[in-house]
Amino acid sequence: MLSKYVVLGGQRLAGAVAVSGSKNAALPMMAAALLARGATVLRNVPDLSDVRLMAEILESLGCRVSLFPEPGVVVIDVVDESPVVAPYELVSEMRASFCVLGPLLARRGEAHVSQPGGCTLGERPVDLHVKGIQAIGSEVSFHRGNVIAKGRPRGGRVYLGGAMGPSVTGTANVMCAAVLGSGVTIIDQAACEPEIANLAAMLNSMGARIFGGGTSRLVINGVNELHATDFSIIPDRIECGTFIAAAAITRGDITIERCDPDVLSAVFDKCVEMGIELMRVDDHTLRARCERRPRATDLVTLPYPGFPTDLQSPFMSVLCTAQGYGVVEEKIYPERYMHVPEYRRLGADIRKQYATCIVTGVEQLSGAPAASTDLRAGAGLVLMGLAAQGETQVLKIEHIDRGYEKFHEKLAALGATIKRVDYRPARREEDKRRLAA
Helix, strand or coil, X not given: CXXXXXXXXXXXXXXXXXCCECHHHHHHHHHHHHHCCEEEEEECCXXXXXXXXXXXXXXXXXXXXXXXXXXXXXXXXXXXXXXXXXXXXXXXXXXXXXXXXXXXXXXXXXXXXXXCCCCCCCCCCCHHHHHHHHHCCCEEEEECCEEEEECCXXXXXXXXXXXXXXXXXXXXXXXXXXXXXXXXXXXXXXXCCHHHHHHHHHHHHCCCEEECCCCCEEEEECCCCCCCCEEECCECHHHHHHHHHHHHHCCCEEEEECCCHHHCHHHHHHXXXXXXXXXXXXXXXXXXXXXXXXXXXXXXXXXXXXECHHHHHHHHHHHCCCECEEEEEECCCCCCCCCHHHHHHCCCEXXXXXXXXXXXXXXXXXXXXXXXXXXXXHHHHHHHHHHCECEEEEECCHXXXXXCCCHHHHHHHCCCEEEEEEECCHHHHHHHHHHHC
């Protein structure tokens, strides 16, 4: 059985919604628990399919993982430090699982990790990870689809700049590898994302000596050992941005609780241009309101603190209903436009050329069946369904389950008419009848 969302458009969203913990922070922090023997407690962890998959990977690496003994709590107890192989059948399903490379190497002196999978966003090589690991004194080779790293790091200078900007997972891997190194590591052009700053803070709470977390230069003084910790994960800024887009596309009024407005400056800037009102209620609460059709604007995705690539799809859905036309330029993942044909199924006017799309807003979208092509595109498709006339069926919502906790329940609480439905594809029913005959 598969699941889909059935969305009836035309409802204005209003009310309050709480943001879950950050998926993009939780996954590398779960991997970082490998660095210390004993039980690490992580709080504010979202209940997502990716989190559960990472738990399986950690269990295969000698951890006892307790998922959600209390809401938002995950306990990772390292009980066996002998496994060094992360299996292909698990790692191939999720790119973030590659983050176990650095912790395994640092703690166990060796790591065999399959080259990663995940959402289809175009080519995302691991060359910066490899270059960084080699620069701090470890050996890296490739064998039968695996990246094999050996030899505990000694420290060194690393430059992580690339054609698409600093690598976020590359920064996480090199940072985790370096914390137990025998010398000093300096990482230039490190990713500045809040999730990296959160990981650095967690590692410091375990006894690491990392300076500059959240800046483009990290200085890491290696230590002999780390200890388990009890640490909280930051709110999910991408989920927060998605609810801002939901308010805009439905002409709604949403109070977004348990968020961090300080990490959304690029989104604030674009909302001003689009006529979307954003008001800080307090340090952790934001109100998003849009009483009329938004104005079109141009979007360019950039590394943090620029406009996030993970919000390109949700905000493109808003542009599809805006006044005028906007140009969307994807500078992080130039091929991240697989959702464009699905958006067009609902009546969107989008012209694509290479890494650029021209989106001309239409007055009314029309409900239609469409399929999620990746995590964020799936969320954008749901938002389009909320604004469309009639019924929209969103298929392949397993992508959405990877990054949004209780997505349809949160939207329904805001007034959306949306339900999750199990179904069996018609062709499978036909196959079943044919076999029975």
